[in-house]
Amino acid sequence: MKLISEVKKNAVYDYLYSAIRKGEIKAGDTLTERDLAERLGVSRTPIREAIRKLEEQGVVIHEPHKGAKVITLSAEKAAELYEVRELLEGLAVRKLAQIHTAEMMEELTGYIERAEKKALAKEIEKLSDINSAFHLALARLSGNIYLEVIMNMLQTQINLLMTTSLSYSGRPLENIEEHKKILEAIKLGDGDFAESVAKYHVRQAKIHAMKKIAEGGM
Structure with missing residues (x-):
């Protein structure tokens, strides 16, 4: 069961990171757990973990009361x-x-x-x-x-x-x-x-x- 969870988490992370690199998810866009969970057909947990990993890597930033936003590289x-x-x-x-x-x-x-x-x-x-x-x-x-x-x-x-x-x-x-x-x-x-x-x-x-x-x- 844990292995399946890891696969889901990695798949969500790979999807989000690839979409950001391609510009399908643009700089400044907000990553909404509910919308992404519905789009990808997964629970919010792998979405939340993938976003957390992107935040640790500096690709997204968490803004209070707004959520996670893709960084804008000035x-x-x-x-x-x-x-x-x-x-x-x-x-x-x-x-x-x-x-x-x-x-x-x-x-x-x-x-x-x-x-x-x-x-x-x-x-x-x-x-x-x-x-x-x-x-x-x-x-x-x-x-x-x-x-x-x-x-x-x-x-x-x-x-x-x-x-x-x-x-x-x-x-x-x-x-x-x-x-x-x-x-x-x-x-x-x-x-x-x-x-x-x-x-x-x-x-x-x-x-x-x-x-x-x-x-x-x-």
Whole structure:
């Protein structure tokens, strides 16, 4: 019985998070337990638990007497998030340049190969998922557990911006080429150079996300 409950909770969370990423549930929208329970055909309990998880991840905020609302990522907040991401990913790639192995590079190359297929198929949400996995792998493979933990904490909000930045025509393949350059830099074993390449990539993603936000895309 508990397993069924967990499946329901995860399914509701996955639905809500996907709908927010796609823009089907928009920034500023209120998540009403009763309406969502009726729409999804479940009790309020998995709805409540899914909303709580989204709140813990910073995707929704609880407002007294109003309920849970999807966050609105202002240009200022998005810029701050990218600023932190640039520092963290720069550090991850610097460390990887010093400790990388053939197995690590094979894993990272696999993400890029899968991403290319999704980019060509124009499956942006699935591409964003692979993109997210690639960046989390950089943190995990760096060997710094604290770096991995912090990146995982931020990733849910970063994913919203990733989907936004990848929505521009031509950006998906451009993004993949930047990933390839990160791997090339890691292989060279030059920490300074690898860090600079990673930071450049994050800044490019920021430019596209900020454009979308300015156009009212978040």
